[in-house]
Amino acid sequence: MVQYSLADIFFEHQRGSVMGLRGWRSIGWIGAICCGGLLGVMLFTLEETAFDRVAYLQRQNNPESGEEPEKHHQSQQLEYATDVGELENLGAAIREKRKPYLQRMKPVTPALPSKQQLFRGFIYRLRHSPRCFLYPAVLFSGLQWGAQITFLTFYLSVEDVQYYAPPWNYSDKAVAIMGVPCLVGLLVGIIYASVFADYFVVWMARKNGGILEAEHRLWLILPSSVIGSLGLLLFGFGTSKHSWGWGVPYFGLGCIGFTWGCAGDISLSYMQQVYSEAILECMVGVAVINNIFGCSLTFAAGPWLDKRTPIEVFSVLAETMDGRFLEFDVVEASLEDIQAALTTGTVTSVQLVAEYLRRISIYDCHGISLNSVPIINPSVFKEAAASDDRRAAGTPLGPLDGIPYTAKDSFKVKGLTVANGAAAFEDLIASTDAYTIHALRAAGAILLGKTNMPPMAAGGMQRGLYGRAESPYNANFLAAAFASGSSNGSAVSTTASFAAFGLGEETVSSGRSPASNNAVVAYTPSRGNISTRGNWPLYSLCDVVVPHTRSVSDLFGLLDVIAQPDSVTKGDFWRHQALITLPQPWQDKPSSFYNLREGPAFPKLRVAVPDMYTTNANMGGGDIDGVYVSDAVLDLWSRAKTDLESLGAEVISVSDFPAVTHYEAYAHIGSEDKLGMPKNWKQVERAQLPALAWHEFLQENDDPLRKSLHGIEPQNVWPFRDKSDPQVQFFKTENAVLWDNLSEFVTELAAQEPPITTQYQVPGLKQAVTAVEELRKTLLEDWMAKHQFDFVVFPAVGDVGHADADVSVEHARHAWTNGVKYSNGNQALRHLGIPSITVPMGVMANKFMPVGLTIVGKAYDDVRILRLGYLYEQASxxxxxxxxxxxLPTTFFRVETQHGRPHLENMKCLSTSLGDGGNIEVAVSGTVKPARGNASQPFVQVHVDGEIVPEIDIQLSEEDSQVYSFISTVAVPAPPERPAREEVQGKTARDRIMIMVLASVAYGKPTGWLGFV
Incomplete structure (x- = not known):
């Protein structure tokens, strides 16, 4: 039997040793006598059977092979016989002549003849039997038994340590009596797994048309999982809560005994039914898995067990039994998943922050060095701890409380730098929060860090102050479009699960393009739907905030917070201007955006698809030339079209998309008047308007060291001055900001009469904003109404650029091709204020790079656009x-959150070069002060560059009853030297060593600390 194995004998020995030390010395002898007795019974009373199963089955299946037809027919009748007499006849037919006792009891007897004789047969089984270790039912049964061994070990350890000591002070007899509820539960479990289980599977077979399936037995596992989890929790909490009385842990032991008595046997019976023809090999597999898993987990968990309280130990076991603890991971975790984990106490916000920082350290700073989050919020653990305290007090701020996120470096975050990717503003400190940061802070969300971008967001994948983000899908390709993808860090950090979501921005396609290349969702809102106050502007008429999420559902949860009215308009161009009247935003907004997940699909949906984005065209070099579309994108579109049609949509190809084609025909310097704008307006938008917008931004921020554009070196704002540099070689001059004259523009405009000191005073602005609004109405909305189109959809890009487009002229030329340099729709979508959502459409077969599907609609029809985005996502x-x-292997552990956290004080970290080829010695030290009323010894966990420092390398000592000090010294590799093209001017997390310290005490929440050297 599987229970009779080395692991079980070991635990009998351990139990005997413990009881022997406590005075129950006979326990060890009784165990040895029982094992010896069972061995004697097996050797001297259980004879070996000699039934040749193979030969018997051959006779049944091949009557022609020597057996007379009549006898074969009789054997078939015997096979289907069901009454007692027939069964007796069957037994008589196959029973061999009885042999003498000694011959029957031989420990070794010759094998029956078969095709595989002696050594050949042994080799055959040796080669093929290990396959059974991978059979799902064998793995399930082996792990079930191994888990039960682990549970028993933990119970014995807790019983030994806790119940002989205060406050229980049990005697030997009282400890022994604790086995009674286990025995009662065990007996009930045995009856449940045997008699009741047999009745149950027969009943299920009758319900199943007379067909008995092995899986019917698995339903019986579910109650044992719930009862076992309940028992573990009751025993763990009951042991720690002496005031609850002895009944609670005793009842818990009864539940544990019940699960011990049935779960393993049910899984074993299931395995025997599934693999009845290979039962011997499978039993061996179960025994091996049982021993390896049970013993390994027990010994591996020993150090952890010594430091944990009963509540922590048995809470973890309970969650392991019902699967929730092992299933949670920050990778791909939705906002609702994370909120549920925080609410149930599965994790704390401090632990979430630590887990995301581990991923950033291992993948973003080292290893593949994605470099998407160059700036880490130094207060991140303090903010996470405050969230945990609010939750423990029952006063969370909202559904995002405690959830970490990232924001582009263009967002103001009070107390952090807001360099906007430019060296000129490396030390610029934000005096206030941007509106979206303020809204998220008020909702309890935790800013983890700021994400990478090119200088002033004026491009895509040019390397800025902190470099650029790289692709987590394929290092050979770009994380965003080269000409417009400045929110590359936000999209990369979101898709790689470095945070729950990210905040980006867009002026041309800087939010959509990174979303497409990273399989995340991007929403570009109608004007005024999300406040841009507190964000660095670029082209004020075009700028919007773009949330990045891994699903449309997560976008809904985020919009519930950031798509709220902002009472302050200054700093948001469209909401503050008084030149024209805009519609009120969100007139049809639901009470919660999550409600958009409910309801039927759109009836009689008509969707337009511009041919220029879904057919091969010439490889154009300018906006009005043909759009490059790769075959791989066409394949993805073909599948996306089918997905849309599955929603009941009529997908209609159109030869023209006026909002883009007509706009691009005249959106050039000197031709703007044909679009209703002032002549040469494009130059004004790239000169006077950004100069005034940036000057106003700096004045409003009021940093004493940088209050205006005056005195700024243009080279430090936009460093790409060499026109032969592949990063800008193919950049159209008329689209470039006039970097060298920004300060002069501000001075000259202020000297005019009357002075021009704000964007709203620039001549021609009213005509321009009126024109872009009218263009959208005529070129998009009237066109859609004429043809009764509900939406326009198209692939977000025609192809993705190569990662070395910053150094390779050949690849730069491709990266700057229409259809590749921007997201499709180019400048028109943002200039005309056209809302959209981009949703993952799949991965290109030839490059393994994602591509998105963009859905656009009429202005202020955002709710319906979001709804279709969700429906498409769910269908595809x-x-x-x-x-x-x-x-990564998780480091989460269950905590009892109603108790206080310790204080980490006097924290220091130092680094010393070891001079041995690049290693650095890192020393981190500090003191841990337990919360008031909790004097337990703290547990300290140290992470260096994402790797956990072994406990043996952490020296913890007690200074007095209320303070513990610790120090840890480890040698780690120094940050590697980067190739010249990857070197950055700014100070990034990538180029330093990250140290995290987590401290907790018994029953308490963890406290975190973050440092860099």
Missing amino acids: KRRVVPPLTPQ
């Missing part, structure tokens, strides 16, 4: 997890 489910940033 094309998001693919990035392969270069897989899950």
Whole structure:
């Protein structure tokens, strides 16, 4: 039997040793006598059977092979016989002549003849039998038994330590009596797994048309899982809560005994039914898995067990039994998943922050070095701890409380730098929060860090102050479009699960393009739907905030917070201007955006698809030339079209998309008047308007060291001055900001009469804003109404650029091709204020790079656009997890959150070069002060560059009854030297060593600390 194995004998020995030390010395002898007695019974009373199953089955299946037809027919009748007499006849037919006792009891007897004789047969089984270890039912049964061994070990350890000591002070007899509820539960479990289980599977077979299936037995596992989890929790909490009395842990032991008595046997019976023809090999497999898993887990968990309280130990076991603890991981975790984990106490916000920082350290700073989050919020653990305290007090701020996120470096975050990717503003400190940061802070969300971008957001994948983010899908390709993808860090950090979501921005396609290349969702709102106050502007008429999420559902949860009215308009161009009247935003907004998940699909949906984005065209070099579309994107579109049609949509190809084609025909310097704008307006938008917008931003921020554009070196704002540099070689001059004259523009405009000191005073602005609004109405909305189109959809890009487009002229030329340099729709969508949502459409077969599907609609029809985005996502489910940033082994542990956290004080970290080829010695030290009323010895966990420092390398000592000090010294590799093209001017997390310290005490929440050297 599987129970009679080395592991079980070992635990009998351990139990005997413990009881012997406590005075129950006979326990060891009784165990040895029982084992010896069972061995004697097996050797001297259980004879070996000699039934040749193979030969018997051959006779049944092949009557022609020597057996007379009549006898074969009789044997078939015997096979289907069901009454007692027939069964007796069957037994008589196959029973061999009885042999003498000694011959029957031989420990070794010759094997029956078969095709595989002696050594050949042994080799055959040796080669093929290990396959059974991978059979699902064998793995399930072996792990079930191994888990039960682990549970028993933990119970014995707790019983030994806790119940002989205060406050229980049990005697030997009282400890022994604790086995009674286990025995009662065990007997009930045995009856449940045997008699009741047999009745149950027969009943299920009758319900199943007379067909008995092995899986019917698995339903019986579910109650044992719930009862076992309940028992573990009751025993753990009951042991720690002496005031609850002895009944609670005793009842818990009864539930544990019940599960011990039935779960393993049910899984074993299931395995025997599934693999009845290979039962011997499978039993061996179960025994091996049982021993390896049970013993390994027990010994591996020993140090952890010594430091944990009964509540922690048995809470973890309970969650392991019902599967919730092992299933949670930050990778791909939705906002609702994370909120549920925080609410149930599965994790704390401090632990979430630590887990995300581990991923950033291992994947973003080292290893593949994605470099998407160069700035880490130094207060992140303090903010997470405050969230945990609010939750413990029952006063969370909202559904995002405690959830970490990232924001582009263009968002103001009070107390952090807001460099906007430019060296000129490396030390610019934000005096206030941007509106979206303020809204998220008020909702309790935790800013983890700020994400990478090119200088001033004026491009896509040019390397800025902190470099650029790289692709977690394929290192050979770009994480965003080269000409417009400045929110590349936000999209990369979101798709790689470095945070729950990210905040980006868009002026041309800087939010959509990174979303497409990283299989995340991007929403570009109608004007005024999300406040842009507190964000660095670029082209004020175009700028919008773009949330990045891994699903449309997560986008809904985020919009519930950030798509709220902002009472302050200054700093948001469209909401503050008084030149024209805009519609009120969100007139049809639901009470919660999550409600958009409910309801039927759109009836009689008509969707337009511009041919220029879904057919091969010439490889154009300018906006009005043909759009490059790769075959791989066409394949993805073909599948997306089918997905849309599955929603009942009529997908209609159209030869023209006026909002883009007509706009691009005249959106050039000197031709703007044909679009209703002032002549040469494009130059004004790239000169006077950004100069005034940036000057106003700096004045409003009021940093004493940088209050205006005056005195700024243009080279430090936009460093790409060499026109032969592949990063800008193919950049159209008329689209470039006039970097060298920004300060002069501000001075000259202020000297005019009357002075021009704000964007709203620039001549021609009213004509321009009126024109872009009218263009959208005529070129898009009237066109859609004329043809009765509900939406326009198209692939977000025609192809993705190569990662070395910053150094390779050939690849730069491709990266700057129409259809590749921007997201499709180019400048028109943002200039005209056209809302959209981009949802993952799949992965290109030839490059393993994601591509998105963009859905656009009429202005202020955002709710319906979001709804269709959700429906398409659910019908397609094309998001693919990035392969270069897989899950890490989790470091979560269950805590009892109603108790206080310790204080980490006097924290120091120092580094010293070891001079041995690049290693650095890192020393981190500090003191841990337990919360008031909790004097337990703290547990300290140290992470260096994402790796956990072994406990043996952490020296913890007690200074007095209320303070513990610790120090840890480890040698780690120094940050590697980067190739010249990857070197950055700014100070990034990538180029430093990250140290995290987590401290907790018995029953308490963890406290975190973050440092860099």
